[in-house]
Amino acid sequence: MPMPTKDFDKIHIVGSGNVGLQCGYFFKNQGYATKWYGRSLRDIEFQDTVVSTIALENLNAGISDLIILCVNDDSIPAVSKFIGETKALVVHCSGTVGIDALIQRRKGALYFFQSISKGEQIAFVNVPVYLEAALKDDELLLCDWAKKNFSLIKVLSSNNRLKLHLAGVLINNFGNQLLALTSEIFEGSDLELSDIAPLYNRTLAKAMELGPSSSQTGPAKRGDHNTLEKHLKLLEDYHPDWSEIYKRFSNRIKDSN
Structure with a gap:
């Protein structure tokens, strides 16, 4: 298994709902190579741009550094299984699902603790972020990366989340x-x-x-x-x-x- 890089240059977002659009838009503006994946290929008007989603079946997990699952809680295990094992770190955004729901070795959670309404524009940098990773190296990596992008971060177990x-x-x-x-x-x-x-x-x-x-x-x-x-x-x-x-x-x- 390759050693993780010190940053996540390529970020793939799975899901085109409120959270997926908001965090993907934020990461793209932060300079990351960001792509959105959904059930199908479509264009979504979002704020001052048009987001083009790629069909999930075309996801190439091997070229991603970080895959963020912004899907509903019940879909997390199935999407994780569909992606399969990969060198990328795979995280979900759920507050209620443990990281054991992910089948990947490199797995974790990136929980944005904020109410996000459709069409709302929020300062994502100020949203509290609670992190978890299965591997200690990935926890350190997530923390270092998150400190560059968010003002409030904290490591939290699945039970406490x-x-x-x-x-x-x-x-x-x-x-x-x-x-x-x-x-x-x-x-x-x-x-x-x-x-x-x-x-x-x-x-x-x-x-x-x-x-x-x-x-x-x-x-x-x-x-x-x-x-x-x-x-x-x-x-x-x-x-x-x-x-x-x-x-x-x-x-x-x-x-x-």
């Missing part, structure tokens, strides 16, 4: 649903989501500064039962199923006092 992904869903995906519910409650009033932005931002800053338990406030913390009942009645007018969630969170806060 799964915990991080769960935290992301709790804070980001579920948090966004709370904002959607708030937006519904505000409909027809003089209130807007921007009215809660200062509180929302301060809540996060204070939790980072003091810790979530120490920074907890609110009616459940104070034992304001009349206020809790008013909130529950208001929720019943919008989404009765959220009343049970409100009760469970309130009970958790009360139990932590």
Whole structure:
């Protein structure tokens, strides 16, 4: 097996979804020889350019230094098997799939911990990146390479990456649903989501500064039962199923006092 080079000059991206387009576009602008591979040959308009994907069956893994699988989690084992053994380092971008899902000897993970929406243009250099590799040499290689391209990197095992992904869903995906519910409650009033932005931002800053338990406030913390009942009645007018969630969170806060 040839010794790995000190950089990944040729990067092949498998997948043409949000993550695949964003990271491939970023690496291309960083000066890497980047190619995209998908199910078929097609042109995709992306930001200020047109991305031409190559059919995966035409992937020549032997000429690549780094192959990044930006496919859905369920497809990772099959795509890895299709690529087969190669001198290139093969990594996936999943937060929930262990690197053992890859059949290659040189394998790992390159997890971008950020919400990426379709058509959104983000500063990829500022996206936190969590790395893992099966071989120590590849871990060092990935870290050295990542330091040249990203501002925040960290080595993380598959088990801890799964915990991080769960935290992301709790804070980001579920948090966004709370904002959607708030937006519904505000409909027809003089209130807007921007009215809660200062509180929302301060809540996060204070939790980072003091810790979530120490920074907890609110009616459940104070034992304001009349206020809790008013909130529950208001929720019943919008989404009765959220009343049970409100009760469970309130009970958790009360139990932590």
